[in-house]
Amino acid sequence: MTGLELVGEGRTADVYALDGDRVLRRYRDGKDVGTEAAVMAHVRAHGFPAPAVHHASGPDLVLDRLTGPTLLSALTTGDSTTHEAAAVLAGLHTTLHALPPAGHPHPVAPGDTVVHLDLHPDNVVLTDDGPVLIDWRNATDGPAGLDIAYSALILAQVAVDPAADLGPLADALVGPFLEAAGGAPLDHLEAATARRGRDPQMTTTELEQLATAAALVARRALELP
Ligand SMILES: Nc1ncnc2c1ncn2[C@@H]1O[C@H](COP(=O)(O)OP(=O)(O)O)[C@@H](O)[C@H]1O
Ligand SMILES: [Mg+2]
The missing domain is CATH 3.30.200.20 (Phosphorylase Kinase; domain 1)
Incomplete structure (x- = not known):
């Protein structure tokens, strides 16, 4: 424009x-x-x-208009450590999932809350007033664990992509994020993977690597202390 x-x-x-x-x-x-x-x-x-x-x-x-770096850029410059970033992501999940469901776009199932379904470091802006979550394209009502499994899967997709410069950074974040977020993400990993597989934004390469990414999430979840 x-x-x-x-x-x-x-x-x-x-x-x-x-x-x-x-x-x-x-x-x-x-x-x-x-x-x-x-x-x-x-x-x-x-x-x-x-x-x-x-x-x-x-x-x-x-x-x-928000002012501040994204959490991803803070991670790449070293202004945020892996553990700090994991805590920011997990904190946003916890706060979001304490809210009542929005009732959009469909009726709410028991236990549902608002889920963002794209909560990753490039969708968090670190403002002077604290982290702000952007990019609500996928947001809906659903189980909290689905949102956490979805974030872990997004990180794992970058981690398992040999062509991704951010691979090692994403790989280092999966375990600390799962630990900080808690809950039972493994209960929702299959649903998260199926839903991610239906996302029209996925590239062919990403679809080919999706099962490997899901396996990484499962492995890291089982390794947690
Ligand atoms: N409210 C905002 N204020 C300032 N910058 C923004 C705002 N929303 C988005 N951006 C910038 O635009 C980029 C893309 O926006 P985003 O909503 O994440 O779209 P996409 O779905 O294409 O990822 C963000 O990474 C951020 O840098
Ligand atoms: Mg975005």
Whole structure:
């Protein structure tokens, strides 16, 4: 888009500065942001650190502009240790899963809470007010353990990819994250792997390596003290 400064580019969205305070996040695939905006408003109303939504229509979200490095960039520069990062990720899970379900996009099953299903270090911005969780594309209601298994699986997918520069870093994070997050992620690993396999954003290579990644999560979970 001409005239606006591109401040972020992920796998699915481009993020432009509108001014010092707000960004426009636009999906490249035209996906509708309705559900995502509703879940973000729900978690914010309960005090969870997600950017405020000012406007949502079609593939466009206007959000509070966050200032600070992502947790991934803090890890790569050495400003955050593996154990600190594991604690940040686990803390966001714990806080999120204490909230009542959002009721979007489908009715809620007993025991369900809000689940983000893409909670990884590149979706956490370290602001002066603390870590803020972004990128709510996959958010829905579900069991907390599914969200934790999903995060571990995302880390493990990077860990088992021989072409990923971040492989060793991701590999070092899987165990500490599982330990800090607690719960029973192995109970949800099969469901997480199946769901991840249906994600249209997965590349062929990622799909080929998914079972290996799931096996790594299982191994690390069983190794926990
Ligand atoms: N509210 C925001 N304020 C500032 N930067 C943001 C904001 N939301 C996203 N970004 C930047 O844009 C990048 C991509 O956004 P994200 O929501 O994660 O989309 P994707 O689904 O494409 O990963 C982020 O890694 C971050 O650098
Ligand atoms: Mg992202």
